[in-house]
Structures are given as structure tokens and as C-alpha cells.
Amino acid sequence: MASSPFSLRLSPELKERLDAVAESEDRSASYVATKAIEAFLDARDAKERAIDAAFLEADKGVFVSSEAVDRWMESWGTDNELPMPEPDVFIDKSHR
Template sequence: MTSHVVSLRISGEMKERLDRLSSATNRSATALAEEALEDYLSQHELEIEALDAAVERADKGDFVSHEAVAGWLRSWGTADEGAAPKPDIIKTHR
């Protein structure tokens, strides 16, 4: 894999924290920063994928009403805890 240089400015406090962690873990500051950036990107990519999937489902027009969700949530922790509600608002034209 080809590597590229990326330059960024960080606060003095963040640099001190990075240096302390680097020393404590016997890893380079560069390796730690690369790992942190990889974790950040992976997390946000998953969030974007989830949002895109939710928008796609919403665009289909089938929704669960507030009332159905509220009733389901009220059942949590009770002897009559219900299953997740099915869509009860259906878009008629697609």
C-alpha cells in the first residue's frame, strides 16, 4: 500500500497527550494518529451507511407511527412486553 503524508495542526495539549500515549505504549505518535484516524473514518462510514439505508427505507414510505412505538416502549420491562411494531403507515403510491 502506498503511503501519503498528511499535515495537520493540533493544539499543544493534544500534542502532549499524544506524546504521553506514545511513550506509554512504545508506539510512534504517527502510528497512534493513523490508528485514531482509521477508527474515526470506520465509525463515520458505518454511520453514513446506516443513514443511507434508513433514508432508502423511508423513501419506500412504510413507517411505524409514533403511537405504535410509544405503546411498544411502554411495554418494556413489563410482563406484557410486546414485539417491535410493524409499519402501520403505508405509502399508497410508489
């Protein structure tokens, strides 16, 4: 894959950390920086997809109440641990 040159300014501390990782991985600092940027962008894209999916799910109008979640969480670690709660709040979106 072709690459394009890119320049950045790093604090001395960050450059030192980058160089240390590059040395321990037996890679160049450029390689480590490229992989770090790629991982950051991949995580950001995944976050955006998760947010979009959450909005689509919320648009269905089906939720679990905070009371049900509280009861469930309060049961954790007890002899009578409850199963994950089922939705108990249904919003009719046709009346908006």
C-alpha cells in the same frame, strides 16, 4: 503500503494526550494519529452508508407509528412487555 508525509497542528493538550497514548501502546505518535484518522474516516463512511440505507428503506413508504412505538416502549420492564411493533403506516407513493 506506501505512505505520504502529512503535517498537522495540535494544541499542546491534544499533543500531550496523543503522546501518552503512543507511549502506553508502545507505538509512535504518528502511528496512533494515523489509526485515529483511519477510524474516524471508517466511522464516517459507515454513517454515510447507514444514512443511504435509511433513505432507501424510507422510500418504501412503510413505517411504524409513533403511537405504536410509545406503547411498546411504555411496556418495557413490565410483566406484559410487548413485542417490537409491526409497521402500521403505509404511504402510497404513486399519489405524489
